[in-house]
Structure formats: structure tokens, C-alpha cells
Amino acid sequence: MLIIGELINTSRKVVKPAVEQRDAVFIQELAKKQVESGAHYVDVNCGTMVHDEVETMEWLVRTIQEAVSAPLCIDTPRTEAMEAGLAAVKNGQPMVNSITAEKERYVAVLPLVLKYKAKVIALCMDDTGVPTSAEQRITIVKKLVGDLTAAGVPEDDIYLDPLVTPISTGDNCGNDVLDTVRFIRKEFPLVHAACGLSNVSYGLPNRKILNQAFMIQTMDAGMDAYILDPLDKAMMGFVYASQALLGQDSFCVQYLTAHRKGLYD
Incomplete structure (x- = not known):
């Protein structure tokens, strides 16, 4: 993670x-x-x-x-x-945030990724705009992975961002992200999935609760990188707990370390 x-x-x-x-x-x-x-x-x-x-x-x-x-x-x-x-x-190794499948952005950013041998967050967006379904996201995922690897970017350096959109704007917004992450994990096991969480709760009350719940759901789907506030003890607590429950924390070492440091107090 x-x-x-x-x-x-x-x-x-x-x-x-x-x-x-x-x-x-x-x-x-x-x-x-x-x-x-x-x-x-x-x-x-x-x-x-x-x-x-x-x-x-x-x-x-x-x-x-x-x-x-x-x-x-x-x-x-x-x-x-x-x-x-x-x-x-x-x-x-630096990380670039971000490249997209938009032609102008892709052409401008790719040379920097290659020159500095950077990891890269790749947003699932193309010249048609923000995708409105999992199917559209998956089409862009295929293009980004194909183009980036053909250009010489190692799969392990690619972090695909499925673009989280507010669930207040559509009933399938959360599921579209989850379906996209599952596709990435199945079809491109060496490629990573990354996202920020806060958009999912935009316009709704109790935003932290929704963000935390969505983090757990996306981690179960295969998300393995997050852009978040690490000073948020509750969120970090759920990160370590989820890793342990999903078998991603050998012998619960990280979870126990977090406990001993007082994260769950």
C-alpha cells in the first residue's frame, strides 16, 4: 500500500x-x-x-x-x-501527478516521465472528458497502459486513477470506480491503482464516514495507493486494519505497530 x-x-x-x-x-x-x-x-x-x-x-x-x-x-x-x-x-524515485489520455497533456508530460524515470499517476480521462461509466474508464485504462508501456514506462511505475466522482451525482459513481479497479487488478496485475477519496462524498453530510467506507471498499477491489491526509488517525487506522483483514500485512505487523504507537487510542 x-x-x-x-x-x-x-x-x-x-x-x-x-x-x-x-x-x-x-x-x-x-x-x-x-x-x-x-x-x-x-x-x-x-x-x-x-x-x-x-x-x-x-x-x-x-x-x-x-x-x-x-x-x-x-x-x-x-x-x-x-x-x-x-x-x-x-x-x-519521483512521482508525476499526473498524465492523462488527452493528446495534448499526454504529449507534454510523457517526455518528463521518461527523462526523470518517474512513477506516474495516469488519470482515466481523454479528449472526450471525464468518463461517465466503468466501460468508458476501462477503454481509457487499456489505452493508457498500452501507450505508456510501449513508450518504455514499466508497468510497476504506472498508477491508474479511475477518477472518483461524487455519489451525490449518480447512483453508479461508486460502483464505476470499483468495477474499474477490479478490471485493472485482473488484466494488469503489475499496474497499480491510485485515487484521492474526498470527491466521492462531495455535497453530502458526514463526509469522513463516506470517505472511510469507500477506502475500505476500494482496497478490497484492489486499490493499492491513496492520496490522503496521513494525519487523519481514523483514516490511517482503517488503512492498517483493512490491510490486515485482506491478508496484505504479514502476521499483522503493521497493524500491531500502529496499535503500539497509539493510533487507535
């Missing part, structure tokens, strides 16, 4: 001013807390810094790497900022 810590994002009210003021201590502490809480990757997103995203991305990557040895996930729609972040990475 791969956990990508989502908290260093300038769209968050507490993060943007810290980045604007180049508060390295704040950013480094946030990175440390995420890694200490179980994040394997730290996501770096400064997309709201419209006028100086490239410089900000470089600063963030350098600053975070001074504090943690965990690898980074470079998260931006701008290829200039993506390359700046990737070029500054020193720790481990």
Missing part, C-alpha cells in the same frame, strides 16, 4: 501564506509529520501560485528534501513547474 501525503498544497488556507512567506520551518514540519504518520510519498502542489509557480515549486522541493528523505510527488498541471520540481528532486 502506497500512501501519498496530500497536505502540502497551496489551495489549503494554512499552507498558502506559509509558502508565500517562504516559511521553511512550517513546510518542513508538515512534511515530517506526514512521513512520521505513514506517508510514503509527499505530494507537492503549488498550483495556486499562478505568477511564480516554477520558482515556488523549486523552493518547495528543496525545502522539503532538507527535512525528509521520503520521495516526492510533483503535482501540477503546468509542465514547466513539473520539470522544475523533477529537476530539483534528489531523494528516491
